[in-house]
Amino acid sequence: MTAELPLWERQGAFPRPGADGTDFHLWAPNARAVTVFGDFDQWHGQAHPMTRGADGIWSATVADAGPGTHYKYRVTGADGVVRDKADPLARAAQCPPETASVVTAPSSYVWTDDEWLARRAETDHTAAPMAIYEVHLPSWRPGLGYRDVARELADHAVAHGFTHVQLLPITEHPYGGSWGYQVGSFFAPTARLGTPDDFRALVDHLHGRGLGVLLDWVPAHFPKDPFALGRFDGTPLYEHADPLRREQPDWGTYAFNLGRPEIREFLIASAVYWCRQFHLDGLRVDAVAAMLYLDYSREPGQWRPNARGTHENDEAVAFLRDLNDAVHRAVPGAVMIAEESTAWPGVTAPTARGGLGFDYKWNLGWMNDVLAFVAHPHAERRRAHERLVFSLTYATAERFILPLSHDEVVHGKGTLWTRLPEGSQRAAGVRALLAYQWSHPGAKLLFMGQEFGQRDEWSDVRGPDWDLLDDPQHAGIARVVADLNRLYRTYPALHALDGHVDGFSWLDATDTTNSVIGFLRLGPAPSAPGHTVACVFNFSTRDLYDYRLGLPYPGRWREICNTGAADYAGLGVGNLGGVHTEPVPSHGRPVSARLTLPAESAVFFTPDPTGSR
Template identity: 55%
Template structure:
């Protein structure tokens, strides 16, 4: 009896043709190896080939053409061998690997976590990840592609490796997870690609990878396969960071827009030049405006298209790692702006990703920002929330970022944000609170703090929403710090007045202490305050050149000694005269002017005094750290207050917003002894008039403003002086305030 000849695993003609077109939802069910009828059927898609041979470690098996470029071979046996495909086109023969012989790279647990919205390292599963496999025929390197597109009919990968024709790289659907997956041998780091998605409407759309780790330089829009080879050198920084609480330590932040600090610099250029500058100034942290890829430079990074890719404008993602590493090795923390509130409508990016409202909320009353012309994320959808929460952990873990400043939090919290009646939809209880966004922010903060000890989450939140920095366990949003927009607005409005008129606005400069401990605050003078016609700080200060610079030096001393952390936008350290523009460098030539250099020297010395004086930062978030010594000297435009810290000398600050000095003004003091003048913004070294107190004053037993001790001092015009007690005093009544 003769054994029957094995037959190939059957597939109907329509399915074969759909597979050949790259439009089948499960190409692995047809292509690749399939065991049956005493042999292994191997099908491969090789359009226009003249011949195809399946090569195993033991044999060469010729394939025959079935239909539309699909070739079929039968390999004897019941076990799938390691194999390659030998393809001949005319006189050219090549040996290639078969993407359809590999098991899924996204495991069932991963798919479950994605469905539940709980995959905290999503970037290791979705997107493009370089992998290698060993076999009898040698090691195989390639890239696994995976994308969430639950409403797609088919998905394929297109790129420069297949001439942007994706039929030979069609992906398989992984069921109800909505994930499509393919391992593509031979595709290495540097390859450009997109996903080509067949929507339910029958249209193909080419989309950038939502989890791409790299991109082309805009205006080009393809994603780029990235494999990090960076070796970090900041182990000491990370170890120390994990042991400290950044919210209670000293914190002065230099905010920078990488593209315009000095035009034309790469990440590696910035690593040296920016680090040197910030180190010289004595800031503790750098805050970078958004570095995630964005198509339009004029958005300053606030309209993000690739949330997992540092912008390619300045180099490779590993070059960005080098920048962070250099800052860390210099002892400087790194905060990055993060923008989960909205995303642009570019058709090649997240918008209508699989032909439906996927990342954006499908209801236009909930899913669009009328002011910004952008989409709003569907914060209630588990996979979308997961995309964003994992993105926060991605920046913290993959790039060693020390904190995220979350942009436009208010726009997420309120359903009626910037909307008129009839343009928004109430929540299930009839209120204006966005319950899904609140839950998302709480989850993001809780996850970030749990996974990465020592980091900080900072909210740019411009309303009086309660509990922004309260723990999530107490119903708060769970941020560590919040920008104090009220302080910023009141202070800059007050300083815009002529000194002679400031007496009528004195409450504006003292009001911040009424609510200073309602949240854990950062005091910002940010990029938003030096654009859009507002002018630089220099332009907003009244008076002549000398008075403007004196006013700026005095403002910084007030800001650095007020309860809360500090943030200053680049260029203001030397009193840039013109408004910031992202298309040009800062006006570094101003440092040729000794008075502008004086402002920078004053800020450098102020940072030094700040770091050496725990009373100025140790108790920023509790009333125990502050007392008014004189708060109602409106006629003199003057403030005096004390700052305290446990087991540390007390600091006393006097700020004069008047354009004239005050000679012989009696300063009430917390206790007796010698008080050293450790900082004077009016020092002649800075370009000031030199009105000071010869280095120290001695307290006299002269009662004044309810204090038993006082001293007669000279108060400089438009300036501030800081005194520090020679030794820790006998203590004070914690939490009380003494107004003059």
């Protein structure tokens, strides 16, 4: 083993060619003794003591171990306590609730996505549409494994126009109710759904259908289960040595010691491993804010400032920069996404300019504000109007993803459907909300079930209520999502300048009386077809007729979307395919048009190239 090899080729279990056994290598620098045990010794734990190297790596060769063998390490810690541990570098694990590691041979999977990878490496993803379908794979179609679910998931995502699928963590985890966020094995796909090669087949199939694949990845913390990383060699090895920095109080877990080079290497190797070995197109890094701040979820006296006397976690900042640079070097075209909920500056700025180096940041401010707005009774929405429009004042401060994610449909929060005021217009409200998300600057993310207005909260043990698609109201929401994605991908105005101030211009932001807003989305060549789209929203319960709105160009404007259309189970109120401008200045624009705005709806217009300008 040489230091030039990646970590996953230096540590872990490596079956020798033929029937010559398996080599085991484990980092446990403070352990007094280590034995590898498993199927090959009937789990007695005494027959195969390991030898410690000067670098703290323990090694042994077991003649009777080969691919498929289950094993663990029995570690006598520096504290004298004997602990049975899973292999931190295992590439496969037993299906929970069992917790042993599994010896795996090098993958024999034959990939078919060379063209996809080559195209990904050459694509400027910041100028391309990104509409992400977020999926908890075990509950999307309960009972289906990686290979079985591949075709159905691809069919569904493609039919609804998504560009990417993002998987909640499928890194092996002991407790299904954690949805994968308490990781027990940072290199193994969960055995609940199949083998590592089965997961490769899923990714390959999605690529073949034109879908990128992203993975939720969790470097902020790890669970305290006895078999896992905690006090691995009788010392706080993976977790922080400082008791005030050792735990994540929100989740009852350990926090990684990001100041230790070996831990940074372990986590960065995990990130690169997933992207390289499984051809993933990027990672969504969970709980970044919990890493960045020493006082995150801690009261005074429960945290210690840094050397400057402030609350920034300098070790985490350095780690995140190294992480993003390493993934971008190792995996051309991969995207790194931060779930970061504060105003930390430069999350998506390059590391060379002092940023963290992510490609995108979840816009949780937009999510909180827009959900708070639509939850207001219609008669009170004028008082919440600022929450509807505020995000557009900072929409280009970072490269954002607009998430309506799994976090918003659990723990008593309801769903998009139930957050809206009760009444006959709930479906219309969901359609208008989704249209606002799709027209607002930023990439899009929607959790499974919300694409058709799931009514019940999500549970990790039951799937979406697919039978709702037999209801015209819910089928109409699904058709809106498919059509919004079609427009999003077709019209450069809706994606090409997402991160630029030139890609957005207000038409009307102040009509609180009618709960109406309107804005322009602009592409790089506004005079070209598809490079100008006017997006207008009526969030009131009244149809508005002859609503005058200023527009930048004279002539006919074609209606390309009306979420109140009969095709979506709306009432069919609209503009008969388009409107004509009049030489009447309005809203600071040289011409204007009289629009019909259906209640609780969105209408989009684009200049008609066949009409007069």
